Amino acid sequence: MAFEQRIRSSFAKQGLMSTIGASLTLVQSGVVEIELKPKSAISQQHGFVHAGAVSAIADTAAGYAALTQMPAGRGVLTTEFKINLVAPAVGDVIIARGKVIKAGRTLTLAQSEVFAEKDGQRKLIALLTATLMSIEGRDGISD
Amino acid sequence: MAFEQRIRSSFAKQGLMSTIGASLTLVQSGVVEIELKPKSAISQQHGFVHAGAVSAIADTAAGYAALTQMPAGRGVLTTEFKINLVAPAVGDVIIARGKVIKAGRTLTLAQSEVFAEKDGQRKLIALLTATLMSIEGRDGISD
Amino acid sequence: MAFEQRIRSSFAKQGLMSTIGASLTLVQSGVVEIELKPKSAISQQHGFVHAGAVSAIADTAAGYAALTQMPAGRGVLTTEFKINLVAPAVGDVIIARGKVIKAGRTLTLAQSEVFAEKDGQRKLIALLTATLMSIEGRDGISD
Amino acid sequence: MAFEQRIRSSFAKQGLMSTIGASLTLVQSGVVEIELKPKSAISQQHGFVHAGAVSAIADTAAGYAALTQMPAGRGVLTTEFKINLVAPAVGDVIIARGKVIKAGRTLTLAQSEVFAEKDGQRKLIALLTATLMSIEGRDGISD
Numbered sequence: 001m002a003f004e005q006r007i008r009s010s011f012a013k014q015g016l017m018s019t020i021g022a023s024l025t026l027v028q029s030g031v032v033e034i035e036l037k038p039k040s041a042i043s044q045q046h047g048f049v050h051a052g053a054v055s056a057i058a059d060t061a062a063g064y065a066a067l068t069q070m071p072a073g074r075g076v077l078t079t080e081f082k083i084n085l086v087a088p089a090v091g092d093v094i095i096a097r098g099k100v101i102k103a104g105r106t107l108t109l110a111q112s113e114v115f116a117e118k119d120g121q122r123k124l125i126a127l128l129t130a131t132l133m134s135i136e137g138r139d140g141i142s143d
Numbered sequence: 144m145a146f147e148q149r150i151r152s153s154f155a156k157q158g159l160m161s162t163i164g165a166s167l168t169l170v171q172s173g174v175v176e177i178e179l180k181p182k183s184a185i186s187q188q189h190g191f192v193h194a195g196a197v198s199a200i201a202d203t204a205a206g207y208a209a210l211t212q213m214p215a216g217r218g219v220l221t222t223e224f225k226i227n228l229v230a231p232a233v234g235d236v237i238i239a240r241g242k243v244i245k246a247g248r249t250l251t252l253a254q255s256e257v258f259a260e261k262d263g264q265r266k267l268i269a270l271l272t273a274t275l276m277s278i279e280g281r282d283g284i285s286d
Numbered sequence: 287m288a289f290e291q292r293i294r295s296s297f298a299k300q301g302l303m304s305t306i307g308a309s310l311t312l313v314q315s316g317v318v319e320i321e322l323k324p325k326s327a328i329s330q331q332h333g334f335v336h337a338g339a340v341s342a343i344a345d346t347a348a349g350y351a352a353l354t355q356m357p358a359g360r361g362v363l364t365t366e367f368k369i370n371l372v373a374p375a376v377g378d379v380i381i382a383r384g385k386v387i388k389a390g391r392t393l394t395l396a397q398s399e400v401f402a403e404k405d406g407q408r409k410l411i412a413l414l415t416a417t418l419m420s421i422e423g424r425d426g427i428s429d
Numbered sequence: 430m431a432f433e434q435r436i437r438s439s440f441a442k443q444g445l446m447s448t449i450g451a452s453l454t455l456v457q458s459g460v461v462e463i464e465l466k467p468k469s470a471i472s473q474q475h476g477f478v479h480a481g482a483v484s485a486i487a488d489t490a491a492g493y494a495a496l497t498q499m500p501a502g503r504g505v506l507t508t509e510f511k512i513n514l515v516a517p518a519v520g521d522v523i524i525a526r527g528k529v530i531k532a533g534r535t536l537t538l539a540q541s542e543v544f545a546e547k548d549g550q551r552k553l554i555a556l557l558t559a560t561l562m563s564i565e566g567r568d569g570i571s572d
Contacts, residue, residue, distance in 0.1 A: 010188040011188070013186075013187075013188040014186065014187050014188050014193060015182075015183040015184045015185055015186040015187075015193070016163075016184070016185045016186060016187065016193035016195055016196055017193075018184075019162060019163065019184045019185060020159075020162065039158075040158040041158045041159070041161075041162045042158055042159045042162060043156075043157065043158040043159060044156075044157050044158075044159065044203075045153040045154070045156040045157050045286050046218065046284050046286075050157060050158070050159035050160075050199060050203075051199075051202050051221045051224075052159055052195060052196070052198055052199020052200070052202055052203065053159055053195070053199065055195055055198045055199070055202070055224075056193060056194075056195020056196065056198070056199065057195070059194050059195055059198070060187075060193075060195065075189065077228075078194045078228055079227065079228060079536060079560065080225065080226060080227040080228060080509060080560060081194070081198075081225070081226060082223065082224070082225035082226075082368045082415065082511055083223060083224060083225075084222065084223040084387075084395050084415055084417065085220075085221055085222060085223060086387070086388040086390070086395050087388070101370075101372070101410070101413060102372040102373070102410060104372070106535065107508060107562075109370050109372050109413065111413070124387070124388060127387060127395065127397070127415060129368065129370060129413060129415060131370065131508065131509060131560065133536075141189050143188050143189075222393060222417065223366060223417060225368055225511045225558065227530075227538050227558060227560065229530070229531040229533070229538050230531070244513075244515070244553070244556060245515040245516070245553060247515070249392065250365060250419075252513050252515050252556065254556070267530070267531060270530060270538065270540070270558060272511065272513060272556060272558060274365065274366060274417065274513065276393075296474040297474070299472075299473075299474040300472065300473050300474050300479060301468075301469040301470045301471055301472035301473075301479070302449070302470070302471045302472060302473065302479035302481055302482055303479075304470075305448060305449065305470045305471060306445075306448065325444075326444040327444045327445070327447075327448045328444055328445045328448060329442075329443065329444040329445060330442075330443050330444075330445065330489075331439040331440070331442040331443050331572050332504065332570050332572075336443060336444070336445035336446075336485060336489075337484075337485070337488050337507045337510070338445055338481060338482070338484055338485020338486070338488055338489065339445055339481070339485065341480075341481055341484045341485070341488070341510075342479060342480075342481020342482065342484070342485065343481070345480050345481055345484070346473075346479075346481065361475065363475075363514075363517075364480045364514055365513065365514055366511065366512060366513040366514060367480070367484075367511070367512060368509065368510070368511035368512075369509060369510060369511075370508065370509040371506075371507055371508060371509060427475050429474050429475075
């Protein structure tokens with residue numbers, strides 16, 4: 001799909017995703033997954049994955065899920081998100097699954113569920129809802 | 144202050160803060176500031192500082208502002224936050240200023256304003272509100 | 287079920303639900319639905335159902351969904367909610383469907399989807415996530 | 430001011446504000462206050478003012494604060510809000526004070542503080558942040 005290539009290229013430009021060690025593992029129409037391996041470089045003070053790192057992959061998954069449904073040449077910006085953190089982010093891998101709830105011309109609502117997987121078992125650790133804005137022809141933003 | 148030392152020690156244990164290059168620049172009763180220098184290692188796809196990095200320092204500033212007002216030995220966990228991103232995170236430095244809005248026995252509400260400073264001028268780029276939970280004697284959490 | 291009777295009694299004590307004309311239409315373990323008929327008495331300035339009325343039924347549905355999973359004698363209070371309003375609240379009936387996402391000892395995360403039904407077709411108009419606190423023996427709160 | 434008359438006319442069209450007994454008590458550039466007298470008709474099950482009624486005046490105050498800074502002929506819609514409820518809504522009067530945080534061409538961020546006043550003392554009971562969208566020439570929306 002054209003959008004998959006577009007999103008993979010865009011993800012590769014996100015310095016933060018590389019810095020925290022996040023991988024883009026699924027890109028489908030309206031659904032994007034990003035994974036992160038827990039390690040001390042992304043921890044908070046108790047050794048769990050930092051809420052900021054969890055939020056970063058959840059926001060990014062929501063944003064790219066929204067971008068899959070925007071016309072080519074459009075860019076996406078997060079205008080707001082809220083995240084509820086319901087369990088400590090510990091496990092073998094942390095997976096954020098973003099999906100579009102309602103795509104609009106200017107604003108799109110997306111939601112990301114974040115799971116911690118341990119020994120093959122997934123547990124919900126966070127839920128994010130985000131508003132994404134479609135941007136055209138502004139400051140060269142196109143992804 | 145006892146709380147300042149406690150918070151500086153706790154901050155030093157946050158791998159993510161070190162990884163993204165954040166500094167703890169102010170610790171007062173009810174108010175904490177954290178700064179971050181923009182660089183490509185923490186960018187999103189358009190070259191701005193990633194919303195996840197902005198959220199990480201804003202959440203951390205809010206959490207430590209709350210911790211300044213909790214009894215020694217208590218730990219703090221974020222249960223939820225919401226952030227509105229009102230302008231691109233670009234500038235010489237990004238500053239998150241967290242302050243306590245309402246301290247409670249179990250839950251504390253804190254807010255962080257995030258500013259981008261350029262040529263000595265500060266501009267609001269984001270506003271976060273967070274609920275922090277005071278934790279005692281659970282899993283060895285004490286900061 | 288014991289919880290159904292408990293929730294129906296509690297709902298009947300909510301003056302606001304009666305004032306805006308809301309009905310409790312479904313009570314199951316972890317799921318509660320509340321309906322509202324659009325009328326000028328609950329409108330905003332453009333004639334749509336007011337976001338405050340939409341929020342009121344969505345918050346109440348989320349709260350009672352949480353209460354279905356708390357021990358008898360516990361009361362429930364909303365500590366925060368966020369609602370995204372994705373389409374105007376117009377139609378034959380507005381339906382808020384609250385469900386529990388994660389039940390905890392102190393805090394429960396619940397979510398409400400709000401639909402507008404017109405000519406038998408349902409359309410999502412809002413999405414709410416709420417944190418509910420379980421209260422025991424405080425100020426006589428028991429529902 | 431032209432905007433004051435515009436907002437007073439718009440408020441008068443809000444059926445919900447009249448139904449719950451809310452009054453528009455202050456309209457200034459970027460700041461709007463709305464008051465509500467506690468009574469059983471707007472209660473939740475414990476006798477406090479319902480979070481839905483608190484949210485309704487807080488959202489409306491935020492929305493009109495935003496509208497004071499939009500060009501004449503523009504309408505305002507709430508796209509999302511989050512509210513933290515930090516103390517029970519009880520007292521002689523509940524006051525929502527909305528103010529603009531950042532006015533934009535399409536989206537405006539506003540915040541409302543909600544106070545309960547008892548015996549002349551004000552106490553913060555809730556804090557709301559809302560995103561308001563400026564609408565032009567759509568479905569006759571002009572306030």
